Amino acid sequence: xxxxxxxxxxxxxxxxxxxxxxxxxxxxxxxxxxxxxxxxxxxxxxxxxxxxxxxxxxxxxxxxxxxxxxxxxxxxxxxxxxxxxxxxxxxxxxxxxxxxxxxxxxxxxxxxx
Amino acid sequence: xxxxxxxxxxxxxxxxxxxxxxxxxxxxxxxxxxxxxxxxxxxxxxxxxxxxxxxxxxxxxxxxxxxxxxxxxxxxxxxxxxxxxxxxxxxxxxxxxxxxxxxxxxxxxxxxxxx
Numbered sequence: 001x002x003x004x005x006x007x008x009x010x011x012x013x014x015x016x017x018x019x020x021x022x023x024x025x026x027x028x029x030x031x032x033x034x035x036x037x038x039x040x041x042x043x044x045x046x047x048x049x050x051x052x053x054x055x056x057x058x059x060x061x062x063x064x065x066x067x068x069x070x071x072x073x074x075x076x077x078x079x080x081x082x083x084x085x086x087x088x089x090x091x092x093x094x095x096x097x098x099x100x101x102x103x104x105x106x107x108x109x110x111x112x113x
Numbered sequence: 114x115x116x117x118x119x120x121x122x123x124x125x126x127x128x129x130x131x132x133x134x135x136x137x138x139x140x141x142x143x144x145x146x147x148x149x150x151x152x153x154x155x156x157x158x159x160x161x162x163x164x165x166x167x168x169x170x171x172x173x174x175x176x177x178x179x180x181x182x183x184x185x186x187x188x189x190x191x192x193x194x195x196x197x198x199x200x201x202x203x204x205x206x207x208x209x210x211x212x213x214x215x216x217x218x219x220x221x222x223x224x225x226x227x228x
Contacts (some may be wrong), residue, residue: 004155031214042117042204042219043156051213087180088155092215098161098168099208101146103153 004091004104005029012110021107023089024071030094032065032072033101037086079111085095117142118187119205119220127228132192132199134223138207144168145188146206146217147180162188174195195227 005024018024023032031050035043047056049065049072056063060083062075076083088106092099118137127134138145144163148156158172162182173180175176177195182188201225206217 018191033214033216035219040221042206042221045216045218048214048216089155094213094215099213100158100161100169101217102158102214103148103155105153 003008003102006087006089006104006107008107009105010110011107012112013079015080015111015113017076019079019109020073020075020076021087021109022071022073025091026070027091028069029091030099031092032069033088033092034063034072034088035076035088037088037106043088054093076109079109081111081113084111086110116166117205117207117218118201119223121214121223121225122216123226125228126195127225128196129194129220131219132202132225132227134190134192134205134225135187136190136205136220137187138205139218142207142209143216144208144210145182145192148203148204148206150204157204159182160189164198192225195225197227200225200227211226 033048034046037043048065052067052069054065055062060077064073086106090101090103092101119133146161147159150156158221159174160180161169165184177193204219204221204222206219
């Protein structure tokens with residue numbers, strides 16, 4: 001059972017275009033994170049959202065957490081070739097002092113110059 | 114500040130051999146997680162350890178796989194009698210104690226190829 005569904009799975013766009021990708025779940029999470037992974041490297045944390053409805057901006061990237069804390073979106077303005085990579089969302093369940101992160105399959109983004 | 118260190122970065126084994134993957138967490142981090150990644154699949158949770166304790170091993174295959182995080186030294190993921198299906202990238206991640214939002218800091222991974 002895939003708890004986190006990311007869409008679209010693949011996206012190829014031209015430099016300068018805007019895009020929005022999604023991370024959806026039927027489960028509620030304590031927090032949700034977005035990571036970016038480049039080939040041959042490990043995932044790097046981009047942002048954590050915690051509160052339902054929360055919006056966070058990171059330069060040209062805008063992240064939103066759904067009101068019910070089950071889904072999230074990532075919007076990139078004026079995409080650049082450097083944005084190319086695998087974007088992973090991950091939901092955290094925290095019980096006591098322990099936490100467990102569940103990842104979606106990721107969105108492969110290619111930005112053509 | 115050193116990040117999460119994994120070694121080896123690449124490992125080639127023949128079927129039936131053992132693979133040992135090592136992970137040193139970030140300084141000050143006492144929680145270690147191991148994930149496996151296959152092409153076009155997400156990161157699959159394997160095991161969560163704190164020093165000398167396995168907290169959650171619900172993602173570990175029942176046979177041939179084991180993990181430890183001793184009081185001294187790195188965490189080790191051991192795969193005995195490897196098979197071709199074990200070929201994957203194995204990522205270690207760490208987090209500090211008391212982190213309430215669950216963020217993980219990943220190493221660059223160990224890529225296992227089983228011939």
